Amino acid sequence: MTKEEINKLVSDGEFPGDSGKRELIETHISWVIVCHQFVYKIKKPVHYSFLDFSTLKMRKHFCEREIELNKRLAEGIYLDVQPIYENHGNFVMGGKKGILADYAVRMKKLDREKQMDQLLIKDRVTKSDIKNLAEKIADFHRQTEIITKKDFLKIKQDFNDLEQEKEFLTDQLGDKYGDMIDHAIEVSDSFIEKNKDLLAARLRDGFYRDCHGDLHSRNIFLLPAPVPFDCIEFNDDFRQIDVLNEVAFLCMDLDAFDRKDLSDLFIEDYNLLFPAIKTSEDKRLFIYYKSYRANVRAKVNSLRAKSTGSKKDKTKALIAAAKYLDLMDDYLKAF
Numbered sequence: 001m002t003k004e005e006i007n008k009l010v011s012d013g014e015f016p017g018d019s020g021k022r023e024l025i026e027t028h029i030s031w032v033i034v035c036h037q038f039v040y041k042i043k044k045p046v047h048y049s050f051l052d053f054s055t056l057k058m059r060k061h062f063c064e065r066e067i068e069l070n071k072r073l074a075e076g077i078y079l080d081v082q083p084i085y086e087n088h089g090n091f092v093m094g095g096k097k098g099i100l101a102d103y104a105v106r107m108k109k110l111d112r113e114k115q116m117d118q119l120l121i122k123d124r125v126t127k128s129d130i131k132n133l134a135e136k137i138a139d140f141h142r143q144t145e146i147i148t149k150k151d152f153l154k155i156k157q158d159f160n161d162l163e164q165e166k167e168f169l170t171d172q173l174g175d176k177y178g179d180m181i182d183h184a185i186e187v188s189d190s191f192i193e194k195n196k197d198l199l200a201a202r203l204r205d206g207f208y209r210d211c212h213g214d215l216h217s218r219n220i221f222l223l224p225a226p227v228p229f230d231c232i233e234f235n236d237d238f239r240q241i242d243v244l245n246e247v248a249f250l251c252m253d254l255d256a257f258d259r260k261d262l263s264d265l266f267i268e269d270y271n272l273l274f275p276a277i278k279t280s281e282d283k284r285l286f287i288y289y290k291s292y293r294a295n296v297r298a299k300v301n302s303l304r305a306k307s308t309g310s311k312k313d314k315t316k317a318l319i320a321a322a323k324y325l326d327l328m329d330d331y332l333k334a335f
Contacts, residue, residue, distance in 0.1 A: 001031075001042060001045070001101055005086075005091065005101065006031050006042065007024070009093070010022050010033055012090065013092065013093060014093065015035055015038075015040075015093045018093075020036035021036070022034065022035050026313075028044075028046075028303040028307050029044055029053065030044055031044065035109070036109070038106050039106075039107045040106055040107075041063075041066075041104060041105040042084070042102055042103070042104045043062060043063065049161060049164070050161075050235050051234040056103070059102060059103055060103045062234050063081045063105045065233040065234075066078070066233040067079075067105060068233075069231050069239075070229055070230065070233075072231075073229065074227050074228065076108065077107055077110070078229075080105075081105060081106070082094040082103065083102075084100075084103065085098040085100055086099045087099075110221050114221050114222055115220070115222075116129075116221070117216075117217040117257075121257075125222070127262075127265060129222050129224065130262050130266050133226040133250075133266065134269035135273060137215070137228070137250075139273075141209055141211065141243045142274060144210045145210040146208070147208040147210060150240060152199040152202075152203050152242075153192060154237065155192065155245075155292065156192040159185065159295055160185050160188065162181055162184070162185070163181060163185060164299075165181075165303070168302060169302055172305070172318050173321070173322050173325075177325050180325055180328075183332070184295065184332055188291075188292075195288075198281050198282075198285060202242055207242050207243055207244065208241060210240050211241055211246040212228055212232070212239070213231055213238050213246070214238075214249070215228060215247070215249050215250045216250055216252075217253050217254070217257070242276075242289070244277065244282070244286050247270055248289035248293050249289075251263040251266060251286075251290060252290040252293040252331075254266065255290070255327065256323065256327055267286070287334050288331075294324045294325070294327040294328035297321075298321045301318070301320040301321035302317070304317040305317035305318045
């Protein structure tokens with residue numbers, strides 16, 4: 001579907017069994033429509049280096065994959081895949097007649113005030129919340145599939161993918177950030193080259209697992225029991241990672257909220273339950289993974305800034321990109 005068609009669906013479309021005001025939330029890869037009872041997620045027809053939603057067939061496949069994978073941590077939240085039909089110029093969610101326009105993942109609507117990022121802003125995330133979350137993630141990592149074959153050196157390429165955003169970010173934020181990206185890539189290349197044996201050993205030792213892949217506070221509800229949702233479905237390689245890479249994302253996110261106390265508490269409790277940091281080399285790897293995760297968030301916000309038609313949203317995304325680039329740079333000062 002196009003943005004114009006999405007707007008028509010939101011304003012005039014039919015959502016059987018769901019009435020009331022609708023809110024549209026846009027990300028760089030999807031449109032999310034929040035209704036009274038349910039939430040509908042529609043994948044944008046985009047093709048990036050890391051995902052392909054360019055065809056209707058691919059979008060349906062990844063809708064189904066999204067439900068299957070998220071049931072591991074968010075049972076009862078992800079419901080089904082809904083077809084969207086256009087019938088005489090009118091769009092119907094879950095329709096059966098007309099021209100098939102697209103597909104949507106239908107989810108149970110949860111209280112957005114219970115999203116962890118919102119609770120962090122209001123200083124309402126407790127140490128108990130963090131301990132419960134550490135227990136939930138450690139238990140998940142113990143049970144999820146162990147990955148035995150992996151190009152563990154590909155993270156070097158994934159880190160360096162930020163270079164694709166260098167020209168845009170330099171133009172928007174200044175030369176400082178272009179230099180920062182160059183320096184980060186140089187440090188990352190050196191670190192990976194020096195730590196090939198460590199990465200190989202972690203693969204052999206079973207630390208690479210089929211994880212969530214996008215574990216940060218906006219993707220967690222505290223109800224108060226923690227419910228992580230919105231795992232990565234579009235790229236298995238991004239999800240089948242070192243567990244330290246997984247938890248580094250959450251810890252980096254907490255650092256970005258200026259809650260290093262909660263970040264430290266999480267990794268301490270998690271490591272007691274699932275010992276993933278055993279040596280000083282492991283600790284340095286954890287810091288590297290945090291820099292990589294800040295790198296990813298900078299790239300995501302750069303893509304968002306380029307794709308949005310709203311000046312306000314573009315400015316917000318660029319501010320976020322700068323914040324994550326600064327954080328990435330801070331982590332890499334340890335090397």
